[in-house]
Amino acid sequence: MGWACIEAAASGRTEHKPLAQDYPEDVVRRTAFTAGGGHGWRISALETPRPEPAPWKIVVITGAPSWAEYWAETLAELPPDREMIVVDRPGYGASEPLHPVTDIRVQAQALSPVLKAERGQKVLLVGQSYGAAIATLMAELNPGKVAGLVLLSGFFGEPGPTAKWLMDVGSKALKVIPRDLRHAVIEATGQKEQLVHAKRALARLNIPIHMLHGDKDDFAPIEVAERLAEETVTRRPIRFARVDGANHFLNDGPANELIAALEDCLPTRKAWTFRWPQMPKLALPRAANFFTPAAGRIEARI
Template identity: 80%
Template sequence: MEVGVPRKRPKGVLAMGWAAVEAAAKGRTEHAPTSADYPETVVRRTSFLAGGGHGWRISAIETPRETPPPWKIVVITGAPSWAEYWAETLAELPPDREMIVVDRPGYAASEPLHPVTDIRVQAEALAPVLKAARGQKVLLVGQSYGAAIASIMADQNPGKVAGLVLLSGFFGEAGPTARWLLDLGGKALRMIPKDLRHAVIEVTGQKPQLRHAKRALGRLNIPIHMIHGDKDDFAPLEVAERLAEETVTRRPIRVVRTEGADHFLNDGPAEILLEAIESCIPHKGPAWTFRWPKLPALWAPRLPTTASAA
């Protein structure tokens, strides 16, 4: 089946917020169903039973592969947790990679209907997604609020994660745009759709729990990468860099500043994000250097020629 030109999903926080309201009003769990844009041979919905005996059914989207490739990329999304916004990235994934992106517990089509505010319970529930084929390695990507959860998942599942990526990680301190939205959401908590309400509740209660994520990072003996836009006004780069500097880890955290990029790195061209993620996968043979390509001035993230390391 030939893949047509997919519809563009809403971009920008206001457009995404309105899409959430519209989806809730129409009773949809997806803002723009992936099945309308991609055949199931390219991107498909799947689900799995949550770990920890919770009995929840967790929804996700994945890239089907007849033969398991060497690397499986697992993405734990932020708050709100909407896997569908990664559909374009999944569709561009090369055949020698596999990706699955989850709707975390309490969001979209994932159970339960109430917010799961403990990041350790989230990590426990999402652990089954780390299951890999024989000989396959897992690169775990935690996006925004999902970064702290992914850190705990990697620690709770020794031997199952070969590398950890903290993508636009949110660590307890909101930037100006996020503070404005949290204040607005808090005042309208009973009126906004479920997913937005759960996001406000989660984010405002995260900071006291970060000790669990920091402790997990300190115990990990795998490569840890931090990719963050220097124009991020949701989760400030300075907060992420401070975490990397202050957290005592067994291996230095590789910090990559993406110049000109905001919080929503998966909103940019898919190939750019995929190259950034690919740079976190070790390659055999001659040394391989990742360069962030130049883009038009409208949205032009690029990596400096040398990445800073904490």
């Protein structure tokens, strides 16, 4: 990914891999929306066009660097009864601004418009890596708009060995590395002290919460995510799913496997069956028995 970022910067592209070469516009297309929170930035994203709104809209908040095109295969393989939108977060790719947006609360405000859904449509919000904390804040900022939250390979302030090495090297070369890599290093090194906001939001949410994490993740250690799930007192239990043999980039594996994992996170409603109510049997007290059947006739009691 680092080489792709360098190559894109050298050629002046905002897309690190030209999307139109692989996918027609009716399968995956680039779109944009205006950032919320009064910021007014143009936020770029990739989406799956659908002739009619799908029952579920999957919104993906990517990590650092934030490159939506690395979800293109997943977008293309999505079934027709699902739709997905994946953002280039503020400060990355084709999104504004040109400077890094280091406050995760500002990122959450700016990205909140992407949660807009059509009538009857439900939203599954996915926060990947650095985007996990941002997605958590978005869910809290928008009560009633998010039906489920997925923290995918969540990065929570403690880097694994590979991420630590990249952050150390990047910090020493900030002036010469491309914009997206520079912003990623700045974001990752300044996230830890902001996590108090995300943890507070996580405890307040009253929606299904899922954590999906590869046990071979050397960017965001699975132990850190597990500890967060165990120590955070939430209104609903967090479902933690360990992905055996997977690394940090779950979207880089077979698309059908990731789609199946996300399907498992969709809240299911139990089948509803109508049953005609049964009237309770009435037993009249003896004092009210003015008429009693006897020998085939009605006899009045006096």
